[in-house]
Amino acid sequence: MTEPLTIFALSSGAPPAGVAVIRISGPHAFAAVESLTARPLPVPRRAALRELREGQIALDTGLVTLFPAPRSATGEDVAELHVHGGRATVAAILAALGRLPGLRAAEPGEFTRRAFEYGRIDLAEAEGLADLLQAETEVQRRAALAVAGGGLSRQVHAWRRELLEASAKIEAAIDFADEDDVIAWPVVERRQSFDALAAAMSLALETPPAERLRDGLRIVVAGPPNAGKSSLINAIVDREIAIVSPVAGTTRDVIEAPIAVRGLPLIFIDTAGLHDSTGDAVERIGIERARGAMAQADIVLWMGDARDRPQRSAVIQVAAKADLGPAVRDGIPVSSLTGQGIAALIDAVIGEAADLLPRADSLAMNERQRRLVEVSRSAMVAAAAEADAVLVAEHLRCARQAIDRLLGGAGLEEMLDALFGRFCIGK
Numbered sequence: 001m002t003e004p005l006t007i008f009a010l011s012s013g014a015p016p017a018g019v020a021v022i023r024i025s026g027p028h029a030f031a032a033v034e035s036l037t038a039r040p041l042p043v044p045r046r047a048a049l050r051e052l053r054e055g056q057i058a059l060d061t062g063l064v065t066l067f068p069a070p071r072s073a074t075g076e077d078v079a080e081l082h083v084h085g086g087r088a089t090v091a092a093i094l095a096a097l098g099r100l101p102g103l104r105a106a107e108p109g110e111f112t113r114r115a116f117e118y119g120r121i122d123l124a125e126a127e128g129l130a131d132l133l134q135a136e137t138e139v140q141r142r143a144a145l146a147v148a149g150g151g152l153s154r155q156v157h158a159w160r161r162e163l164l165e166a167s168a169k170i171e172a173a174i175d176f177a178d179e180d181d182v183i184a185w186p187v188v189e190r191r192q193s194f195d196a197l198a199a200a201m202s203l204a205l206e207t208p209p210a211e212r213l214r215d216g217l218r219i220v221v222a223g224p225p226n227a228g229k230s231s232l233i234n235a236i237v238d239r240e241i242a243i244v245s246p247v248a249g250t251t252r253d254v255i256e257a258p259i260a261v262r263g264l265p266l267i268f269i270d271t272a273g274l275h276d277s278t279g280d281a282v283e284r285i286g287i288e289r290a291r292g293a294m295a296q297a298d299i300v301l302w303m304g305d306a307r308d309r310p311q312r313s314a315v316i317q318v319a320a321k322a323d324l325g326p327a328v329r330d331g332i333p334v335s336s337l338t339g340q341g342i343a344a345l346i347d348a349v350i351g352e353a354a355d356l357l358p359r360a361d362s363l364a365m366n367e368r369q370r371r372l373v374e375v376s377r378s379a380m381v382a383a384a385a386e387a388d389a390v391l392v393a394e395h396l397r398c399a400r401q402a403i404d405r406l407l408g409g410a411g412l413e414e415m416l417d418a419l420f421g422r423f424c425i426g427k
């Protein structure tokens with residue numbers, strides 16, 4: 001195996017800043033520090049003040065900390081330079097590092113990828129970390145932290161241990177079937193244990209998917225033209241000042257307003273304007289899109305007649321333009337003009353959202369993880385229904401394989417590229 005190159009990057013935010021943290025990871029990390037400081041290396045894990053130079057040229061004075069492998073962020077030798085966060089300072093140090101033998105600039109997510117490859121973190125933790133770095137709201141942050149901190153991994157490892165034990169027991173029962181009754185695993189007993197594991201997995205699958213929390217809950221405002229849809233979204237957005245940045249994939253055909261309400265990421269989607277277009281063909285496309293948006297909505301705010309209310313769950317009926325008079329209409333009376341009822345409407349939305357989003361500290365799984373847990377759960381159900389010990393062993397192997405893939409393992413290159421590509425450089 002060829003020795004991995006030593007990588008380096010600015011790991012803190014974009015300069016200028018008070019302090020910049022430059023991270024170096026790999027077999028040449030300490031040699032690089034030695035070359036820049038021309039002094040004996042500091043004691044591991046203790047910050048030491050050092051002058052950094054490249055030959056005769058002074059670069060900066062900063063704190064140097066060494067983290068020898070394997071007890072480091074990546075599992076390799078890691079050095080951290082805390083230097084002044086000016087653009088020219090950071091650029092000069094990065095350039096000097098680039099000229100050292102065996103060093104190259106890190107790619108996005110490469111430090112975390114190495115941490116995964118050296119077994120410092122597993123795949124589920126890496127996924128949680130990616131979400132943590134992208135978290136914009138408080139609930140997103142807490143959910144991602146629970147996963148990044150290994151909460152999900154611990155649960156999955158516990159399942160894995162149970163599966164390993166069960167496999168060992170069933171294999172023993174097969175191998176010694178003729179010889180020893182003591183080793184035999186009574187069918188009733190083993191069924192109970194498989195059912196229990198399948199039930200635990202089912203329970204975990206009941207937690208709403210992590211993506212809804214990561215990407216925001218989609219709340220489509222729908223109704224006939226002039227119902228007041230755009231005005232309502234503006235009124236809500238004006239009231240909730242904390243606008244978060246738009247998520248990837250936001251289309252221009254429907255107007256999307258992502259906002260954070262009480263730590264929950266919500267995206268209000270306006271289907272207005274779609275019906276306003278003249279010309280049959282265009283209008284048809286517009287209506288199609290509005291229908292598409294409704295189909296993908298997590299919650300629909302319906303501003304039309306209650307009799308035309310979409311037949312689906314999570315629909316909140318809104319009685320718009322309440323300031324125009326006490327018309328007896330179904331729904332929450334709201335006026336975008338006066339602000340009346342907006343708070344009550346937001347409360348209703350939050351009420352619906354609570355059931356659709358994972359709770360702040362719950363171990364929400366993403367689609368990949370859910371799929372694998374489902375594979376494992378089905379295999380356990382099959383194992384519970386199977387009388388033949390050899391076939392039971394096979395089902396258990398399937399169940400374990402899925403769990404192994406959840407935590408990492410071979411054959412994941414594509415998925416890893418996609419995952420670590422989500423990180424920024426220096427992470």
Ligand code: GDP
Nearest residue numbers: 225226227228229230231272321322335336337
């Ligand atoms: P959309 O086509 O459903 O998006 O409806 P708009 O938001 O564009 O509103 C249509 C018309 O109704 C506009 O003239 C708005 O000024 C008016 N409107 C919207 N909301 C209210 C409201 O709460 N009270 C009153 N009086 N007029 C409203």
